[in-house]
Structure formats: structure tokens, C-alpha cells
Amino acid sequence: MILLKLKKLFTLMLIVATAAPVGAQAPTRRTALAAAQRERPGVAAFRGKVEKILGAMDVNRGYWGMLVEDADSGEVLFSLNSDRYFLPASNAKLFTAALTLATLGSDYCFHTSIESRAAADSEGVLQGDLVLVGRGDPNLSNRIFPFVKKTERDGPPERILAELADAVVARGVKKITGDVIGDDSYFAGGAYPSGWAIDDMLWSYGVPVSALEINDGIFFLELHAAEVAGAPATYTIAPSTNVYQIRNEVLTGAKGSLQKLSVERAPGSTELIVSGSMPVGAQPHSISIAIDRPAEFAAALLKNLLETRGVVIEGHSRARHTGDADAWYQTDGSAAMTDLQSHACGVAADFWSLHSATPIPPSPEVYGQHVSPPIPDALRVMAKISQNLHAEIFLRAAARQKTGDPSADAALQFEQDFRVSIGLKEDDVVMTDGSGLSRKDMVSPQSEVSLLRWVTEQPWAATFRSVLPVAGEDGTLMDRMTNTPAAGNVWAKTGSLTHVDSLAGYATSTRGAHLVFSFIGNNHALKPKAATDVLDALAVAMVEELGPRKAPAHK
Helix, strand or coil: CHHHHHHHHHHHHHHHHHHCCCHHHCCHHHHHHHHHHHHCCCHHHHHHHHHHHHCCCCHHHCEEEEEEEECCCCCEEEEECCCCCECCHHHHHHHHHHHHHHHCCCCECCEEEEEECCCCCCCCEECCCEEEECCCCCCCCCECCCCECECCECCCCCHHHHHHHHHHHHCCCCEECCCEEEECCCCECCCCCCCCCHHHHHEHHHCCCCCCCCHHHEEEEEEECCCCCCCECEEEEECCCCCCEEEEEEEEECCCCCCEEEEECCCCCCEEEEEEEEECCCCCEEEEEECCCHHHHHHHHHHHHHHHCCCEECCCEEEECCCCCCCCCCCCHHHCCCCCCCCECCCCCCHHHHHCCCCCCCCCEEEEEEECCCHHHHHHHHHHHCCHHHHHHHHHHHHHHHHCCCEHHHHHHHHHHHHHHCCCCCCCCECCCCCCCCCCCEECHHHHHHHHHHHHCCCCHHHHHHHCCECCCCHHHCCCCCCCCCCCCEEEEEEEECCEEEEEEEEECCCCCEEEEEEEEECCCCCHHHHHHHHHHHHHHHHHHCCCCCCCCCC
């Protein structure tokens, strides 16, 4: 009896919240919603399905927010807690993707170069340092473009860096008397945005932000069981450098025994401890490990690649950051950065003038350069697979390019200024990163829908929608909503953290309605599959039930 009363109470609360949203949305949004319910087919049926889905046991213990609007007219079709704050998880990437297209444009490309302030002599001797200059390219890897359905790769993870090493050799360099340096001074500070957890730092989703990232800022540690129980497992690393030391404590267990593996790395340490067991006959197991010193790792990898090509290097490999006396980009008050030129796609004839902020004479010699795919291709990877590092890089690169300030604080201010410029209030959204990994981020379904509706009015709206995962087809929605009316009809960004799941984007209903929506769940204890099932059920119900406005009857 008590459970029945509680269920009825929840249903009543849901109806009240749906019919009369609170706060800033009343009374105009309440009036619009009431009118929609009277005139729009399917609204009442959709509301009934929502009540059933969110009223289920365990689901109703969470905190849920929803907003569905007509994408053409802006009519509110359904609203629940739509002006309340929620932790968005990777739905935050919607704001980052829009900011990137709005500020950098579709023809922006990243340039990575190998340079020196010395020219090689006739004997191929370079008297000085060789510098790998990063400018934020998120795809210095073996990823294949364009992205189709899922990430595809070709060749070793360090393929692009190997091509740059080939370019150096092709220029006749045979000996380097100085160091090989990885310079990431294009960005300053903020390697770990505020609100990231210490648990994130070891894994591929918690890679520190740098202007010089190789292979998405990760290396692959692959473990292989021995043929005999009791023997140590073996491992390989790709790409391989001497930056990290591996303490391998993994043993091979009896055939059919439980596989249990763990990896530890103390913050700031270069030693990884791998322990546990793998049964005889187990398939190789690959673990993606975050590179917590990306510029140093890139320099060491480049040095190895040059040496395997016969180049003699007398110096060492090392990193160089903002604030170092010889950093490629200076940020002291008297030499403020002025690198605001467009990063055009294609190889620049005068590369230094294109990228230099305040060059230190003499102007450097360029020994090799790599130009990234254009922004839409890069954004497609970020949004389709929800790549955190890429989102952080896009935010930093946009702010750096448009303001000249390389700092993380400037990037966050730039992000807020962008949101205000599109009509949101300063406190509508709280962001401390660009990816949504921060536990300090807060959005409302209303703020997400406002962004998505603003995007529809932009000349690059079709590009924006094309980067979003498609239900039942690709990215993080490839295996969701398959064999339902939502498959192929929902373009949306997913989000997931512990106790958090979200889905927001665009949809076309089976009745021909064009919809924009945001669904967010917080503070639930559902297992990951159960949580996404809730969001998927809401999306399918939306596509099945909501129809376009009825045409007025002719008298």
C-alpha cells in the first residue's frame, strides 16, 4: 500500500512538473506547454510513457531532467526540471563543439613542425637543438580519416611522428649536437582541469592537456600470458620510449582460472606497477595508459625514431614548457602573444610567419611539418567517440587563436563569453573544462536546448549535426536504439560518469516532427546499461509519439 501511494505521488509530481515548470520558465513556458498539449498529437501519449519509464523502481530514486521542443517553432512539448542544474558529463562537449565551429571555422587546421634555430651545414651537422613544436593537433596518431562509423587505424601509433623524422633525414641531417626537445608552450598551465578526479589520471579518459600530444596522449601496454602456469606474463609497449619503467608482477595462472589485472602509478612517478594473473591460453590484454608527461614522451619518441634512421644525437631528449627561458612561445608581459593568424589547411610557404608569436632571432629553420585534417573531421572524432582530450584541446586552441592568451583560465573565460554571446546568462551554465569530465560542471536541460536551437540558425548547422553520434549507426550510439524507430533518426551527444547519464541533440519523429531535446539523469545508482536503457527508452518514445502541429482546419 505504501509503495502504491509513493508511486502515485511520484506520478502526480511528474505531471505537475511537466504541466507547470518552475522558476524562470513560468509563466510563458507553462502557457506554451499547455497549448502544445492541447494541439500537438502525441504529447499526452509521450507524457504517459515518461511517467512509466521514470516511475520504475530504482529509476525513480534518481534525479531526472528533460526538455523537448519543436526544432522549427520552439514550442515546448515536454518539460521536467528543465531549468534545474545537472552534472552533464560528456554532454558538455556540445558547447565545445559549437564554440569550435563558431570561432575557428570549418577550414582551420593544426600545424605541427620540427624546427631549429640552427641550419645543418654541408656535412649534415646541426649545431644546436632540434625542436618538435606542438600547436594542439589532437590527431598525431595513426587514425584514419575521414571517420566512418568507428575509429580505424593504419600503421604504428607513432606513424605521423615517424613521417616527421623522415622529413628531417630527407633534409640531409646526419648529426645533432644539441638536444631533441618537445615544446608545448603554445598552451600554458591547466594540464588537469579543476574538478577532475585523481582516479582519472592513469587512464585514457584523463590525459593531461598539452599542446603536444602523441597517440591521443596514451601508450598501449599489452600483456601476454606464458605457456606454463606459474611463469611470469610478458608485455609489450607501443609506442615505446624509456620515459616509463614497468614493474611486471603479473603471473600466469592455470588454464581456465580467473583473469584479474591491476595497474598502479603514483602521481608524478614514472614507474608503473602491473600485477595480477592471466590464465594459460588467454588472449593478449591491452591496457591504455595516460601519458602524464606528453611533451617529454614525444621528444623521447622522436629521438628514438631519428636514431633508428641513422642520425647521431649527442644531446638528450627533454620537454620545454611555457615559462622556460627558451620556450618557443613567450608569455611574459612585454612579449604578449600575437599568434592570431588563421591556421590555414595546407602547407604554408612562410611557416614561421604563420605561427610565430614573438620569434627569438634568428628565425628558425623548418625541417618538417604536419598539417591536420580540417576541423570538421577532427570534431567528428571528438564527438562520435566522446574523446575528452580532444575536447580540451579544441577549447584551448580556440581561445589561444582568438585571444592570444595560452592560459587555461583564459580558455574558461572565453568559453563563458561565448555562451553569453549566444544568449545564455552567465549562471545558466557552469563549466571548469571542455569535456565534461569535471565534477564541477553544471548545466540545465534548458541551457542545452537553447544551445542546440541556436546552432540550427548557424551556417554550419549541418556540420554540427554531422559530428554527433547517430542512434543505431555510429560512435557511442552505434549499439543503442538499434531496431527501433529511433535508429537513424536521433543525432545526439551521450554522456556518462558515475551516477550520471545524459543524452541531448536532435530527432525526427515517425510522424515527421523535428525535435530538439535534452535528457539528463543524476544521482541514480543504476548500472551503466540500465541507465542508458532509460535514456534510450525516452528517446524511442519521443520519436514514436510526438507529431508536428496540426494544420488549421479550413472553414
